[in-house]
Amino acid sequence: xAGVMQNPRHLVRRRGQEARLRCSPMKGHSHVYWYRQLPEExxxxxxxxxxxxxxxxxxxxxxxFSAEFPKEGPSILRIQQVVRGDSAAYFCAxxxxxxxxxxxxxxxxxxxxxx
Amino acid sequence: xxxxxxxxxxxxxxxxxxxxLNCSYTVSGLRGLFWYRQDPGKGPEFLFTLYSAGEEKExxxxxxxxxxxxxxxxxxxxxxEDSATYLCAVRSNFGNEKLTFGTGTRLTIIP
Numbered sequence: 001x002a003g004v005m006q007n008p009r010h011l012v013r014r015r016g017q018e019a020r021l022r023c024s025p026m027k028g029h030s031h032v033y034w035y036r037q038l039p040e041e042x043x044x045x046x047x048x049x050x051x052x053x054x055x056x057x058x059x060x061x062x063x064x065f066s067a068e069f070p071k072e073g074p075s076i077l078r079i080q081q082v083v084r085g086d087s088a089a090y091f092c093a094x095x096x097x098x099x100x101x102x103x104x105x106x107x108x109x110x111x112x113x114x115x
Numbered sequence: 116x117x118x119x120x121x122x123x124x125x126x127x128x129x130x131x132x133x134x135x136l137n138c139s140y141t142v143s144g145l146r147g148l149f150w151y152r153q154d155p156g157k158g159p160e161f162l163f164t165l166y167s168a169g170e171e172k173e174x175x176x177x178x179x180x181x182x183x184x185x186x187x188x189x190x191x192x193x194x195x196e197d198s199a200t201y202l203c204a205v206r207s208n209f210g211n212e213k214l215t216f217g218t219g220t221r222l223t224i225i226p
Contacts, residue, residue: 004158031212042119043159043202045213063218091158095212102147102206104214108159 002027005106012113019086021080021110025068025094031080032075033104034067049075050097052113082114117142117207121217128193129225136188137219144208148186151202152178153219159202193224201209 005024013019024033034046047065049069060067064082069075079086089111093104119198120143128134151159163172167179168175170178176197178189188201200221204214 006158033212033214035214035216040218042216042218043204043214045215058211059213091136095131102212103149103161103164104212105161106151110160 004029004064004092005111006090006092008110010030010111010113012115013082014115015083016081019081019082019112021077021079021090021092021112023075023077023090023092023094023107024104025075025092028096029094029105031068031095032096034077034092035091035093035106037091037109039076043091046077057068079112082112084114087112087114117205117215118214119203119205119215119217121201121203121220123220124218124222125221127223128190130194131192133189133191133193135190138186138188138203138217139184139202140186140205142207143206146208147206148181149159149204149206149214150188151167151204153200153202162201165215174207183191190222193222195224195226198222200225 007022007037025046030051035043037043047067047079048056066078086103089109093106093111120139122137122142150162153159163179168183176191180187202219202221204216
């Protein structure tokens with residue numbers, strides 16, 4: 001009964017490189033959310049996806065960031081041409097489909113460091 | 116815009132010393148208030164969901180309560196293993212499914 005899985009757990013990139021963060025939701029969950037946590041700040045919503053659809057990307061920076069949740073495979077958060085300000089912990093959460101239960105269950109996070 | 120303010124930022128208690136953490140919120144129609152626990156280097160762990168004023172939920176040494184403007188997380192006779200950052204979040208009727216988080220209360224229980 002695995003929980004939300006994220007990989008890699010730690011990722012180091014140089015400025016200008018690309019970062020790809022992966023998230024596998026809990027079994028039976030088809031709603032995925034990405035949040036970013038900067039040092040000494042709260043978790044900030046980035047994007048909400050269902051299978052093959054982006055539902056709400058109001059928290060996603062307009063440039064360099066993109067997210068997808070394909071029919072098969074994990075959800076991916078992609079950051080192009082990373083800058084030092086992208087250094088943060090990125091958390092993925094999932095929730096069940098077609099349910100009135102509202103809880104979001106979080107993964108262990110990916111800690112991105114941009115050199 | 117939804118807002119969540121948590122206080123205090125940090126709290127140190129002796130083992131067995133009960134206390135409360137506060138979460139004040141402003142939201143356009145509350146659809147749920149959530150408490151999570153986060154240990155260093157880990158993801159938030161779900162604790163409680165509260166939906167309406169007057170509601171209370173309990174789990175071991177923790178009890179969460181809700182009014183129209185704030186929520187409290189009461190910790191009774193805490194143990195060192197209760198040390199963590201406690202996060203409060205809200206979901207509104209108009210924000211799709213996103214959670215708006217506070218910055219958390221860092222709780223330290225001293226043996």
